[in-house]
Amino acid sequence: xxxxxxxxxxxxxxxxxxxxxxxxxxxxxxxxxxxxxxxxxxxxxxxxxxxxxxxxxxxxxxxxxxxxxxxxxxxxxxxxxxxxxxxxxxxxxxxxxxxxxxxxxxxxxxxxxxxxxxxxxxxxxxxxxxxxxxxxxxxxxxxxxxxxxxxxxxxxxxxxxxxxxxxxxxxxxxxxxxxxxxxxxxxxxxxx
Numbered sequence: 001x002x003x004x005x006x007x008x009x010x011x012x013x014x015x016x017x018x019x020x021x022x023x024x025x026x027x028x029x030x031x032x033x034x035x036x037x038x039x040x041x042x043x044x045x046x047x048x049x050x051x052x053x054x055x056x057x058x059x060x061x062x063x064x065x066x067x068x069x070x071x072x073x074x075x076x077x078x079x080x081x082x083x084x085x086x087x088x089x090x091x092x093x094x095x096x097x098x099x100x101x102x103x104x105x106x107x108x109x110x111x112x113x114x115x116x117x118x119x120x121x122x123x124x125x126x127x128x129x130x131x132x133x134x135x136x137x138x139x140x141x142x143x144x145x146x147x148x149x150x151x152x153x154x155x156x157x158x159x160x161x162x163x164x165x166x167x168x169x170x171x172x173x174x175x176x177x178x179x180x181x182x183x184x185x186x187x188x189x190x191x192x
Contacts, residue, residue, distance in 0.1 A: 001114070001189055006056035006070040011156070011175040019178055021185070021192050024066065029055035033072075041076035042106055042122060048072035049108035050118060057112040067190055068112040073175050075151025076104045082151040088141045094152030095140060095162075100131035102165075103151065105173045109181050113188055121184055123177035125168030127155070132162060 005012060005023035013026065029052040035044045053070030060066055075082040077097055085091045104124055111119045140159065146152040153159035155173045171178040185192050 001191075002066040003185070003190060004056055004060060004066050004068045006052045006068055009175055012071060015171055015174060015176045015178055016181075019182055019192070021182075023069070025060075027056045027059070029053075029070070031055065035081050039081075040079060041074045041081050041104070042108075042124075044081055045072045045074040045106045045108035046110075046120060046122060049110040050120060053110040053112045054118070057116070065114045067114070067185065067188060069181070069185070070110045070112075071107055071176055071181075073105065073107040073150050073172075076106060077101070084148050084150050085152045086147060088144075088147075091141050091146035091152040092137060094146070095132060095137045098129045098132075098151065098153075098162075099137070100129065102126055102128040105151070105168075107172045107175065107177050109177065109184060111184050111188055119184060119188060121177075121180045123169055123172045123180050125166065125170070125172045127163060127167075127173060128165040129162045130164040136162075 002024040004025045004027055006029050008028040031051055049070045049072040053068045057068040082094050085094060104126055106124050109121045143158055145154050145157045169177045182192055
């Protein structure tokens with residue numbers, strides 16, 4: 001049985017490679033990722049992961065016996081979903097909000113089986129940032145590493161020095177909870 005990764009995230013591809021998994025195909029689903037009005041972070045992540053997997057699965061269901069893996073990572077401060085900022089001001093705003101406080105990183109993983117069955121998992125990691133100085137924030141903004149990243153930071157890069165405490169899965173914060181993903185794949189008949 002083959003595997004399609006419904007994501008063009010280089011981090012997800014690298015995380016899978018780290019545990020010896022190479023998807024047969026990588027196909028991103030182009031979706032509107034705008035949260036619905038009043039949508040809570042956990043529900044938002046679950047919805048997007050499933051929509052990504054289902055969108056890609058529809059294109060390959062007829063001709064391939066493949067599993068389709070989709071995922072979505074959300075950084076949440078309370079009930080607030082932080083953006084994937086596309087500019088310096090957005091990264092700065094996220095870091096100012098996260099400075100000196102705890103937040104949650106939620107990754108929903110969705111797997112579509114060849115028969116169309118949907119299996120899902122949700123992993124939540126609590127991350128506490130130490131208080132950041134204005135100079136640290138500006139230096140991070142200037143390196144441009146936080147652009148396009150949920151919450152405006154990449155823990156696997158320079159932002160790791162901001163973390164005072166982490167409770168849960170580190171790979172979840174990077175973008176794919178490996179232990180849960182591997183168990184989901186194995187439980188669905190994928191040899192890994």
